[in-house]
Each structure stands twice: as C-alpha cells, then as structure tokens.
Amino acid sequence: MQTMCQRQNLALLLILALFSLAAAAAQVSASSCSLADHIRSANTNTSIGGCPKGTSHDIIALTEDVTLSESLPPITGTITIEGNGHTISGDNQFRLFDVSGGRLTLSNLTLAEGYLNGNGGAIRLRNDGALLVVNSTFKDNWAYRGGAIAMVSGDVAAAITGSSFVGNQSELEGGVFLLHGGTLTITNSSFVDNDADRAWGGVFHAQGSRLTVTNSTFKGNEGLAGGVLAILSGRASFTHVTMVENKSDYLGGDALFRNGGAITLRNSLVSNRGPIADCDRGLNVAEGNLSADGTCSQLPIRDLKLGPLTGAPAYFPLRDGSPALDAAVADYCPATDQIGTARPQGGGCDVGAIESTTARLAPTPVVPPPPCPLFDQIVAANTDAPSGGCDAGAGHDIIELTEDIALDALLPRITSEITIEGNGHTISGEARFRIFNVDGGALTINNLTLAKGRVAANAKGGALVVQNGGRAIINNASFKFNVAKEGGAIWLATPGTSVTVNSSSFIGNRAVNLGAGGAIDLNGGRLVVNRSSFVDNRAESIGGAIATWSTGEVVVTNSTFRRNQADKGGAIFSGGAPITLTHVTMANNFATDGVALHSDESNPGRISLRNSIVYSTSPRQSAHCAGKPLAQNVGNLSSDDSCGVAAGADPLLGELTGEPAWQPLMLGSPAIDAADARFCPETDQIGTARPQDGGCDIGAVEWNAEGPAQPEGDSTELRLKDCSVTTTHALNFRDGPAGAIMGLVAEGATLGASAHTAGWFQVEYRGETGWISADYVKTDGECG
Incomplete structure (x- = not known):
C-alpha cells in the first residue's frame, strides 16, 4: 500500500515528466540574444532577432543578470531556463513570465521585482500550462492578486522544490499564490515575510484547486484571514511543515483559515504570533501535529523549542528537548526532510520540516513537581487528563485562583464544565489577548475581575466569547477596560449559547472600529442580566453597553446604565432580538440617536420597558428612545416623551455609588411607590426587599426611609x-x-x-x- 508521502512524490514525478520529453536541444547562452526573442524563437521553432532556431524543447542558460525593459511574450512552447545563480528582474514594472499552454522549467534562478496590476506578479499560469521550479528564489514580487504566481484555470499544474519565496506581496488575495484551479505540489521550500495586504491568504488563496505541501517552512506571513492559507473550496494538504510567527490581521487563522473546502495537516509544527486561533474553523484531518494554542492539534504545547531561522530555503532547527523529536506519526514520514537529511534519525521521525541530527531528547527531569498554571488547568479540565503539573480533570472542574494573572499567551478554549473561583483576583489580557473562549463548554465565574482583554482589530469578544452551544454564568465579577470590534467585554457568537450575569460590573469597555456593543454584543443565544451595572462603556457605532442583532433574547432586571456612549443607542441597541428591561435605571447616557434605547427601523426588535427610569440632565441630548416605538411601556419614568411617557419628570437621583454601581432615589422622587405591581421583583439591585412601604419604586433601587445599608463603593483610584x-x-x-x-x-x-x-x-x-x-x-x- 502506498503511503501518503509516496503518493505525493509520485505526483511530483508526473509533473517532472512533462518537462523531460525531447530535451536534447543544445544549450544557448542567454546573452547571445534578448530573452524576449529567445521565447519567441522557442514558441515558433524559428529564428527571431539573432537567436538560434527554436526546437521542441529549448534550453536558455543565463550568463548574467537580466532586467526587463519590455513585457515578455507568453510562453506557448517548452522552455527551460538555467539561471546559474543569476536574477531576472521585472524592475517593478513588468510581470516576468506568462505561461499560456506552454511548459516552463526554472532552475537555480532568482525572479525578483515582478509587477502587475492584475494576477501573478512573477508568473501567470493558464490554458493547460505547466511549471516546474527547482532551487530558485521568488523575491519582492507584487501583484493585485497572487503576488508571485497566479494559477488561473483548472487544467494547469505546477511543481516547486528546493525554493524560497521572500517578501512577495499582493494587494488583495494570495500574497504568493492565487490558486483558482489547477494542481500545485511543493516540497523542501520556504515562505518568509509574504503578505496579502488587504485580503485573505498571506501565502495561498485557494479556490477549486489541489494543493500539496511537504517538508516546507512558513515564517512571518500575513493576511487578513489565514496568514499561510485561506481556502474557499478544493483541497489542501500539509505534511511535515513548520509554521511560525504567521498572522491573521482580521478574521481568523494565524496559520490556516477554512471558509470551505478541506484541509489536511499532518506531522506539522504550528506556533504563530497573533491572538487569533492558529487553525480557524477546523481541520478536516489533523494527525501528529504540535500546536502552541491547541487549535491544530489534540493538545496545546506552548514551547516547541525551535532554534533561530537559518538557511536558504529557510528553516527552523530543533533544539534539545523539543517535543517534536521522534514524535511524528510514522505513516506520513517522508524519506528525507527539507534539507535532505534522511528520516528518521532516532526512534521515530521528528514533527515539522526538519529532522534533527544533533538535538537530544529531553532527559527525565529531576526537579520539583512542575507548576500548574491556568493554561494547563484548563487543558486538564477539558481532556480529563494530566497537563503540565496539573492533575487530570474529572467532569466538572473547579479552579481556585490564588493570585492575579497577567496573560502572556492565548488560553485554550473551554470545551468542558469549569468553575473559576476568582477569590477577588484579576486576570488581565494585558491589552494583547482575549481571556476566555467558551466553545461548547460551560464556564462559571465567581468573584473575579477580567481586565484589559483585547483581540485583533476586527475580532469580537475582548474578554469572553461564548459559542457553539456554550454557556457562561457570571457572579460578582467585573469586566474592565476590555476592547474588541463587537462585544468589548462579551460576545455571544452563535444561536444556542447563553450567558447569565449576576451582581457584576461592566466599566470602561469599548467596541472600536465602528463596532457594536461596548460591553456585550449578542449575535444569537440568550443573555440574562440581574443586579448589575454598566458604566462608561462605549461603542463607536451602536449599543454603548449592549447591542443585539436579529436573533436571540435579552432580559435585564434591577440594573443600572450610566454614562455609556454610542452613535445609536447610548445604553442599548436592538437589531431585531427581543429585549425586556424591568426595573432598570438609565441615566446620562450619550448618543446621536437614542440616548438610552434605539430599536433598528430596518429590522426592529421588541423592546419592552417596565418600571424603569430613563433620564438625562443634558438639554442638548437627542431623544431617549429612537427608532421603532417600544413594544411594551409600563410604569416608566422619563425626562422626555420619546419613550411614550409624559415628559419632564426628574427622578431625583443621588450620586453614583457602589459596585455594581447604583443611584439611590432621593426623598420626594416621583419614582417612589409608582411602579406597576405586576412586574415588581422580590428585591432590588442591592438586595433590599420590594416594596418598602406602599408600593414598589420605579428603577433599579428601592428607596428606604430608614436608609438602606449601602454596599461599599469602589474606592479604587x-x-x-x-x-x-x-x-x-x-x-x-x-x-x-x-x-x-x-x-x-x-x-x-x-x-x-x-x-x-x-x-x-x-x-x-x-x-x-x-x-x-x-x-x-x-x-x-x-x-x-
């Protein structure tokens, strides 16, 4: 039975065979006539411009560097260019080669500074064309799509071996390759610092193609989604590759982003630099991989112990104690590595592009028991197996924090049932990392502050994401100064998720880049908020505190919204999901349209407002309620008439105090005893029984003539x-x-x-x- 690598090598040999037919023509010095005339002679089997008559397979041997002064003609014949270490430059004006139905072989050649405001800065391959590249370099080429090579029809084929791709760039898709059809096979090559500037696929943008990569290294490549690969359809297979410090700047996949098609990743090392998942939206096959964040492998391994980048094509050697040593799945191990070293060198093949001949296996440590940091505690809980110095989890796991934590890496996704007892401590994302991602699991947070969580420019959920049926219960917590495009603190990503917030504070969270939901953004699922406060949160577009889209449900009771700000919906914006607000106080929020509430007119939700205060002291503010009228308006008090309540009522609120923050009613407030009894809960935001005398009071807090015991304010300066x-x-x-x-x-x-x-x-x-x-x-x- 053939192994996977034998089949990949066979595919490469078949492509090589395309170029071996009738290769008996004599070599011709590239300096004897222009390169353009060489190609014309080869295409037509005639003599043009002083060049020898073309044959069925013409070989051009360069004796000097060539800088193009004109566009080269399309290649329709069979041509081999022996570079002999020289360079062909497009002078940042011209594409280098257009292979249209021909066969082109490049050997020991540098292709640099190709330029085209179209597809393929160095090479375009079309119309049943074929390309073979051996021991060559593509450097600093630029195109609108496919910075180096564009394969733009389904009948083309290319094979690349022993080659380097450095500093190529596209304006849109595919910093190196635009793969819109065809078959591409790559071995023993490297891709360093390539970039898809404003679109997907820092190296590959694949749609309807077949891509196979073996024994190759990817470092420092960037795209808006998929630092290495963005695939929409077709198949991509990576075996024994190393992907380090690649980055997605927008959606997902610091290494691999799948928006369709199929990705296979085997015996590979993945450790990238952004806060986004390395392998986003899942792999179809993942075997024998080691991944720093765990999204490309069964378990995360934070330190792969790689040496510095070296060589050309570039590679990362393994250091002593690397977990990659002897760890590959034998079924997918090729005969040699990227630099030609035989595999295996020890008890098994090494994971990644390089087989080490010098690195030693980690010795059995004679050290105290290893630590059990939060990262490993989550891994152990998810897998019910030991991780680092942590014992195996067992069903519902409880993690007790004993100190503040500043993250230096992305935490694993939560896929099991975990309770985190914060004991008054703080987890900080250090303005670099999201803190928690509940992916199908269940997370309970008690007495914990989540601060300074931050995600990439257009990602969502600065402190917490809940998705794929996940659940979160948050008690006595604080979310402070977290930042994302949507859901500065929390993003409910998918239908079927739920988040319940009790007695918690949201302070100074932000939704940036014209984002939504300064504190919380709901894209589906159910959000329940009780006895909590939202203060000084901000969204650059909609929902200063909370924003919803077309699906899901929001229920808020006994809570305070103060000084939140957005363009629409200073406190809350509804894009379609029903929202029920009962005994809330919304005071001095800011917005251009809808100081407190905005119900989107194009996709209106049902906002029910009951026994609540809506108030602003600024005469220059817009209407408190904007967009579609309220679905239910019962027992409310408002300082203007936009919410369907008689205007002009001053609720006589005291100064903001406590955490979660609240505003007491002052003696003589028209809110006292004025609530509709049908919607009166048993207690108020701070736990005072309702009612205190004749009837329940409107707003989040019940007035007590004897002066209720007030929670101690947040004195943090x-x-x-x-x-x-x-x-x-x-x-x-x-x-x-x-x-x-x-x-x-x-x-x-x-x-x-x-x-x-x-x-x-x-x-x-x-x-x-x-x-x-x-x-x-x-x-x-x-x-x-």
Whole structure:
C-alpha cells in the first residue's frame, strides 16, 4: 500500500515528466540574444532577432543578470531556463513570465521585482500550462492578486522544490499564490515575510484547486484571514511543515483559515504570533501535529523549542528537548526532510520540516513537581487528563485562583464544565489577548475581575466569547477596560449559547472600529442580566453597553446604565432580538440617536420597558428612545416623551455609588411607590426587599426611609496620564470624592484630569487640586 508521502512524490514525478520529453536541444547562452526573442524563437521553432532556431524543447542558460525593459511574450512552447545563480528582474514594472499552454522549467534562478496590476506578479499560469521550479528564489514580487504566481484555470499544474519565496506581496488575495484551479505540489521550500495586504491568504488563496505541501517552512506571513492559507473550496494538504510567527490581521487563522473546502495537516509544527486561533474553523484531518494554542492539534504545547531561522530555503532547527523529536506519526514520514537529511534519525521521525541530527531528547527531569498554571488547568479540565503539573480533570472542574494573572499567551478554549473561583483576583489580557473562549463548554465565574482583554482589530469578544452551544454564568465579577470590534467585554457568537450575569460590573469597555456593543454584543443565544451595572462603556457605532442583532433574547432586571456612549443607542441597541428591561435605571447616557434605547427601523426588535427610569440632565441630548416605538411601556419614568411617557419628570437621583454601581432615589422622587405591581421583583439591585412601604419604586433601587445599608463603593483610584474633561454644568469643587465643597467650577471649563474613581475625577482648577462629579463632564483621551 502506498503511503501518503509516496503518493505525493509520485505526483511530483508526473509533473517532472512533462518537462523531460525531447530535451536534447543544445544549450544557448542567454546573452547571445534578448530573452524576449529567445521565447519567441522557442514558441515558433524559428529564428527571431539573432537567436538560434527554436526546437521542441529549448534550453536558455543565463550568463548574467537580466532586467526587463519590455513585457515578455507568453510562453506557448517548452522552455527551460538555467539561471546559474543569476536574477531576472521585472524592475517593478513588468510581470516576468506568462505561461499560456506552454511548459516552463526554472532552475537555480532568482525572479525578483515582478509587477502587475492584475494576477501573478512573477508568473501567470493558464490554458493547460505547466511549471516546474527547482532551487530558485521568488523575491519582492507584487501583484493585485497572487503576488508571485497566479494559477488561473483548472487544467494547469505546477511543481516547486528546493525554493524560497521572500517578501512577495499582493494587494488583495494570495500574497504568493492565487490558486483558482489547477494542481500545485511543493516540497523542501520556504515562505518568509509574504503578505496579502488587504485580503485573505498571506501565502495561498485557494479556490477549486489541489494543493500539496511537504517538508516546507512558513515564517512571518500575513493576511487578513489565514496568514499561510485561506481556502474557499478544493483541497489542501500539509505534511511535515513548520509554521511560525504567521498572522491573521482580521478574521481568523494565524496559520490556516477554512471558509470551505478541506484541509489536511499532518506531522506539522504550528506556533504563530497573533491572538487569533492558529487553525480557524477546523481541520478536516489533523494527525501528529504540535500546536502552541491547541487549535491544530489534540493538545496545546506552548514551547516547541525551535532554534533561530537559518538557511536558504529557510528553516527552523530543533533544539534539545523539543517535543517534536521522534514524535511524528510514522505513516506520513517522508524519506528525507527539507534539507535532505534522511528520516528518521532516532526512534521515530521528528514533527515539522526538519529532522534533527544533533538535538537530544529531553532527559527525565529531576526537579520539583512542575507548576500548574491556568493554561494547563484548563487543558486538564477539558481532556480529563494530566497537563503540565496539573492533575487530570474529572467532569466538572473547579479552579481556585490564588493570585492575579497577567496573560502572556492565548488560553485554550473551554470545551468542558469549569468553575473559576476568582477569590477577588484579576486576570488581565494585558491589552494583547482575549481571556476566555467558551466553545461548547460551560464556564462559571465567581468573584473575579477580567481586565484589559483585547483581540485583533476586527475580532469580537475582548474578554469572553461564548459559542457553539456554550454557556457562561457570571457572579460578582467585573469586566474592565476590555476592547474588541463587537462585544468589548462579551460576545455571544452563535444561536444556542447563553450567558447569565449576576451582581457584576461592566466599566470602561469599548467596541472600536465602528463596532457594536461596548460591553456585550449578542449575535444569537440568550443573555440574562440581574443586579448589575454598566458604566462608561462605549461603542463607536451602536449599543454603548449592549447591542443585539436579529436573533436571540435579552432580559435585564434591577440594573443600572450610566454614562455609556454610542452613535445609536447610548445604553442599548436592538437589531431585531427581543429585549425586556424591568426595573432598570438609565441615566446620562450619550448618543446621536437614542440616548438610552434605539430599536433598528430596518429590522426592529421588541423592546419592552417596565418600571424603569430613563433620564438625562443634558438639554442638548437627542431623544431617549429612537427608532421603532417600544413594544411594551409600563410604569416608566422619563425626562422626555420619546419613550411614550409624559415628559419632564426628574427622578431625583443621588450620586453614583457602589459596585455594581447604583443611584439611590432621593426623598420626594416621583419614582417612589409608582411602579406597576405586576412586574415588581422580590428585591432590588442591592438586595433590599420590594416594596418598602406602599408600593414598589420605579428603577433599579428601592428607596428606604430608614436608609438602606449601602454596599461599599469602589474606592479604587485610577491614575490618569492623558485625560481631559469639559464640564457641562457648573460643578461643586470638593476636597475628595463626595467631600467638602471648596468652590465652584464654571460650566464649559476644560481641565486636565489626573485621577478617576467611581463617579469622580481629580482635576486642577485655578491652582488647586480637587474633585468634581464625573456625571456632568465630557471626556477626551484615556480617561478610564
């Protein structure tokens, strides 16, 4: 029975055979006539421009570098170019070769600076054409699509061996190869620093093609999706390849991105540099791989122990103790590696492009038990097997944090049932990594802060993603300063997911790049929020705190929304999913359209607003409720009439306090005893029983004449470096947060802010340092 590698080698030999027929013609010096006339003579079997008469297979041997001054004619005959180490340059003006039905062999040649505002900067292959490249280099070529080579019909074939592709670039798809049909076989080659600038596939963009790559290295390639490969249809197979420091800048797949078709990855090393999954949207076959983030292999292995890049074609040698040593699946092991070393050298073949002759297996360690970091705790819980120094998980696993954690790598996806007891600690994404991805699993978070989670420019869910039927329950947690395009803190990615939030805070999260849902974005599933607060969250487009799309459901009860900001829906935007808001307080949010709520007119959802306060102190704000009218409007209090409530009611709210933050009702508030009893829950946001006397109060908090025990406020003081505030009202100037009044700051004053705590900014005013309310200012810069 033939092995996979034997079949791949046979395919390469068949392509080589296309070029071996009638190769008896004498060699011709490339300097005896122009390269263009050589090609014309070969195509026509005539003598053109002083060149010898063409034959059935013409061999052109270069004796000097060639810089094109004209476009070369299409190749329709059979031609071999022996480069002898020389270079053909397109001078950043011309494509180098157009193979149209012909057969072209390139050997020991550099193709550089090809340029075309079309397909294939160095070579275009079409009309049953065939290409063989041996021991050659493609460098700094550029095209609109297919920076180096474009294969643009289904009947073409190419084989490449022992070659290097460095610094090629496309404007759109395929930084090196545009594969729109045909068969491409690559062995013993390297791809370094190639780029698809504004589209998918840093090296390969494949659609309807058959791609086979063996014993090859990929380093530093970039695309908007698929740093190495983006495939839409067809088949791609990679065996014994090494992919390191590649990157997706937009959607997914730092290495491989599948939007259709089939990908097979065997005996390969994958460790890339972005926060996005290395192998996104799954592999059809994955055997014998080692992957730093675990998306291309059964388990993640963080340190592959690779040496520095060396050689041409470039490769990464293995270091002592590499987990790749002797670890490959024998069924897919080729006879040699990328540089010609026989396989295997030890007890088994090494994983990746290189078989080491010097690296030693890791000795049995005589060291204390290994640590059990959060990364390995999640792996052990997912697999019910030991990982690192962690014992095997067992069904529902509980992880107890004993210290703050700053991530230095992406955590594994959660596919099992895990509870994380935060014990008041913080996990920080360090503005580089998303914190959790619940992929079909169930995650409970208790008493934990998730801060500074961040994803790539157009990715979603800065701190937490829940997808593929996953579930999350969040209790007594804080989400602070997380950033994504959609769902600055949380993204519910797919139908069938659920997130329940209890007694938690969302502070200073952002949806950037014209994004949606400063704190939470719902693309399906069910979101339930109880006794929580959303303060100072921001979306550049829709839903300063929460945004929904066409499917799913949102239920919010006993919660506070304050100073959230968006273009539409300062607090909440509905794009179609039904939203029920009961006993919420929405005060001083900001938006161009819909200060508090916006229901999209093109795909309206059902917003039900019950026993809630909608209020703004700014006379210059737009309507509180915009878009489609509310589906239900019962027992509410609003300071304008846009929500279907009589305008002008001032709810007499006190200053923001506590965490989760809330605003008490002041004596005489029209919200007291005014709620519709049908929708009155048993307690309010801070646990006070409802009602306290004659009836339930409107809003998130029940007024208590005896003064309810108020939760201790968040006294954390955040020092600021680049923040300024402009007052929207004349404000008391105090000696501390809620402190004694020292004076008055005029309306419209712009002041530098040096610190921020819940509800207050520290500023310098007329030579004195003091505090002003954060409720009546506009901020500019990094203000926390």
